[in-house]
Amino acid sequence: MEDFPEFMKHPANRIVAANQATPGVEGFVFDGIDGSQMAFWTCRETAASAAHVHEYDEYMLVVEGCYTLIVNGERIPVRAGEEYLIPRGVAHSGEVRAGTRTIHAFGGHRADRVQLFIDSPKIVATGQCAAMQPASGS
Numbered sequence: 723m724e725d726f727p728e729f730m731k732h733p734a735n736r737i738v739a740a741n742q743a744t745p746g747v748e749g750f751v752f753d754g755i756d757g758s759q760m761a762f763w764t765c766r767e768t769a770a771s772a773a774h775v776h777e778y779d780e781y782m783l784v785v786e787g788c789y790t791l792i793v794n795g796e797r798i799p800v801r802a803g804e805e806y807l808i809p810r811g812v813a814h815s816g817e818v819r820a821g822t823r824t825i826h827a828f829g830g831h832r833a834d835r836v837q838l839f840i841d842s843p844k845i846v847a848t849g850q851c852a853a854m855q856p857a858s859g860s
Contacts, residue, residue, distance in 0.1 A: 724786070726750075726762050726823065737761065737833040744771035744818060751833045759832050765789075765822045773815040778830030780808040787822025791815075 730750060737749035746767035752760045758778075765787070773792075782789070783805045791798040791806060792815045800806050808814050810829065818824075826832075 724821075725764065730762055734835065736836045738836050740834075743774055744816070745769045746820075747818075749833065751835060757831055759828045759830075761826045761828070761833055763824050763826070765818045765820060765824075768820045769818055771816045771818070773813050775813045776808075776810060776828065776830065776832065778810050778828055778832075780829070780832075781827040782806050782808070783825045785823040785825060787819050789819075789822055789824055790817045792817070 731748075732750070735750040735752060737751050742749060744763075744765065746769045747763050747765045749761050749763040751762075754760070782800065784800045784802050786802050788799055788801045791800060791808070793808070793812060798806065
């Protein structure tokens with residue numbers, strides 16, 4: 723595969739450009755009930771990410787290509803099929819080759835979505851189960 727499947731790239735899950743630490747990437751985010759997030763990124767161009775710190779752990783898996791993490795001045799190449807855990811509070815940056823795809827899991831809120839103005843369904847409680855109903859004009 724050269725790209726993530728289309729169902730993983732729904733426009734409602736696109737990460738807003740201001741939340742991207744690396745220029746030239748396309749990302750999509752999914753939320754866990756506990757506030758954690760998973761992100762899927764495709765790097766369209768060779769680029770570097772700015773040094774940053776999270777107040778939660780970050781796990782990354784390189785699906786295709788290579789992402790070179792820079793942690794405490796050490797360059798750590800993470801290649802396709804390899805994974806890395808960045809503990810909370812550890813400053814890190816990186817360099818990515820064009821065509822690299824990565825999956826990240828964050829122990830907290832990392833990215834916001836692009837705001838779309840679409841009619842989204844709302845959940846209505848019906849006894850023990852929740853039923854999906856189309857959103858009303860309210």
